[in-house]
Amino acid sequence: MTEPFAFDPAIVAGVLHHMNHDHADDSLLFARAFGDPAASSARMVGVDGTAGHWVYAVDGGPEVPLRLAWSTTISERPEIRREIVALYDRACAELGVEPRPHG
Template sequence: MAEIAAEARSLVRLSSKGALATLEPPSGAPYASLITLATEADGSPVFLISTLARHTRNLVQDPRAAILLDGTGSGRADGGDPLQGARLTLSGRAERTDDPNARRRFLARQAQAAFYADFPDFSFWRLDIESAHFIGGFGRIVDLSPEDLLVPLAGAESLLEAEEGIVAHMNEDHADAIALYAQVFGGVAADPAAPPWLMSGLDPLGCDLVRGSETLRVDFRSRIETPQDARNELVRLVDEARATLGSG
C-alpha cells in the first residue's frame, strides 16, 4: 500500500495536464475537459481557468469535480496496452484560490500561462481532495485517502516561507546542480544544447523540476522542515549525484 501511495503521489507531482470532470446544471450530466496543472506545496492540484469556459460555469454552480491524471503515456514505443499503465482519479470539491503561492507555483510549472493569467476572466482554482482511485495495471487497483496523497505541512512553516527564495536561488546560481539532479535522479541524458532544467517548487518531501513540457520529481532522503534542512539536502543530493557519475 505504501508503495502504491508513493507512486500515486509522484503521478500527481509529475502531471502537467489532466481531464477535469464537472457536473452540468441543471441536469447534472458529466462534462469533461482538458486543463493544465501544477500542485500546491501539499500536493493539491492547482489549475487556471476562465469564466468563459463551460467547466468554470459548472463549478460555480456545483463545486464537485474530479481530475483524471494519465500516466500511461501516448504512442508507447513498446506497443504495450496503455491500460497496463498508471492513472489516478482525484475526487473532491474545487474552490477558487487567491493564494499567491498557488499562483507562483502554477506559473513556474506552466510558464506559457503568464500571458493570460492576469486577464480579468481567469482565476486560479484548487481541488480539495476527498478521495482518490489509483489503477496501476492489472490487479493494482486501490482507493486512496487524502492522507495517502497529501504532504502534512505542520512544522514546515519556515520552509514554505522560504521556498520562493530557495527556488529562485537554485535557478539563478545553481543551474549546474539542477542539471545533475535531472541527469542522475531523473535519468535524463546530459545535453548542453537543450534548454536548462529549472526548479519549479520545493516541499518537505522533494522538489519539482521542469523543462518546457517535461517534468521531473526528485525525492528527498527524509522529510525536511526548515530552510537549513533544504540547504543540507540539496547539497547532499549534489554530492550524491557527483559521486554516482564519478563511479561510472
C-alpha cells in the same frame, strides 16, 4: 495520505531564485543524473517537506517533471540546503563527477 509540509511561499521563492540563478548548473546535473543524461536545460520549480521539484528538457523539447525525494521529511529552511547538498553529492557520484567542496 497526508499532504507534504508546505513551506512559506517566501521561503520557496527564495530557494527557487537561489537555485535557478546561483546553482543552475546543479539543477542540470540533477536532471542528467536522475532524469535523462541528454538533458540540456533544467530548473527547480518547487520544494516541499518530502521533495524538491524540477523540470528539464532535452534539446528544446517539452519540459519533463522530476521529483527528487529528500532523505527524510523536512520542515525547516536549513534542512532544504542539507537535502539539496545530499542530492548534489548523489548526482556527482552517479555521473562520476568530482564534487566541489561544500562551504
